[in-house]
Amino acid sequence: MSQQTRSYLAVALAAGAVFALGLGVRQSQALFIGPINSSTGIGYAAISLAFAVGQIMWGVAQPLAGAAADRWGPRPVMVTGALLVAAATAATPLAQSSAALIVLIGVLAACGAGAMGPALLMSAASRWIPETKRNAANGIVNAGGSFGQFTVIPLAQLFIGLAGWQPALVILGVLGLAAIPAILWITQGHAAHAAAAAATAPAGTLKQALAGAVKDRSYLLLNLGFFTCGFHVAFIATHLPGVVASCELPPAVSAWSLALIGLFNIFGSLWIGKVITGRRMKIALAWTYFARALLILAFFFSPKTTLTFLLFACGIGFTYLSTVPPTIGLVIKFYGPRYVATLFGVAMLSHQVGGFLGAWLGGKAFEASGNYDWMWWADAALCLMAAAVHLPIREAKTLAPAAA
Secondary structure (H helix, E strand, O other): OOHHHHHHHHHHHHHHHHHHHHHHHHHHHHHHHHHHHHHHOOOHHHHHHHHHHHHHHHHHHHHHHHHHHHHHOHHHHHHHHHHHHHHHHHHHHHOOOHHHHHHHHHHHHHHHHHHOOHHHHHHHHHOOOOHHHHHHHHHHHHHHHHHHHHHHHHHHHHHHHHHOHHHHHHHHHHHHOOHHHHHHHHOOOHHHHHHHHHHHOOOOHHHHHHHHHOOOHHHHHHHHHHHHHHHHHHHHHHHHHHHHHHOOOOHHHHHHHHHHHHHHHHHHHHHHHHHOOOOOHHHHHHHHHHHHHHHHHHHHOOOOOHHHHHHHHHHHHHHOOOOHHHHHHHHHHHHOOOOHHHHHHHHHHHHHHHHHHHHHHHHHHHHHHOOOHHHHHHHHHHHHHHHHHOOOOOOOOOOOOOOO
């Protein structure tokens, strides 16, 4: 391995570490829905609403943070995000009302996580990495988020068991601060570069790029598919512990299922990053969404045992965030890397609108019927729709790179 290749790999791994901490802390919050409800009596639907608001605010934050990073560089944006996640997570035990949970989990923590989310991380990493290696690097960054889910969620469950849910949230908040050194490293010299590029860019360039994108049928179809991804991911991340509890299985099944989703998405992210290099990314996305639909239907009609949950977690985990590298890859392919943080941030907003509905409607469905059956049907139908809408996307053919 050459020194140059090692340098690219180090940047991708550092960005993946930041994503690991941000996503791991954020995804582990679902483990606290039951304890918060038991301790405060706020109500399952009200707590789910706070998480649903968090889904959409995570999405709202990304294009705004992306625009700020495209103008001034990602370092101040991402460091601020890490501080917000840490402070809001550690302060959550003080919340005694739905409004307080919405502010802490739904707004502050979510916006902080959005400011250090995949749009900025992949944009920051891609500027150090040549075009031929970007898809693989994006897969590594995405796998980092999954590694965080695999490691942080079981740790959160362990902290809850050892110290209680309130101290566990404080520990998670402190853990989130570990992202800051990695952020400082991958963004060194980056702010000056971004400011210089912005100073020499024609006036209105970002506005023109956004105006062109929202009129592009392929970009809109990509956003529609990513909406489905958000619905699917948020429903499972938020309500899988509730599904496990409704089947009268122990809480450890929830923690290990979510952890296995993260573990297997490491493999899925690395695999998709390799597969889409030199290939049609829209086809990879269509097959990924179709596979999700089949897995959901197989799970729905299977007996709900511990083994069923763990096998479902392995299968769905392989596809879980594997949509991210080809989606950002298509954005770069359509418009180039200059404003990728903003344009992919808009796609993430679509993703999180779906996430809001997946998290919120899951809670409403359970309160109305005592189960999640119609949510599983909706999820499967949306995945089939997403598989179909990617096929008309106009994507230029790409020649596979020559072997090194």
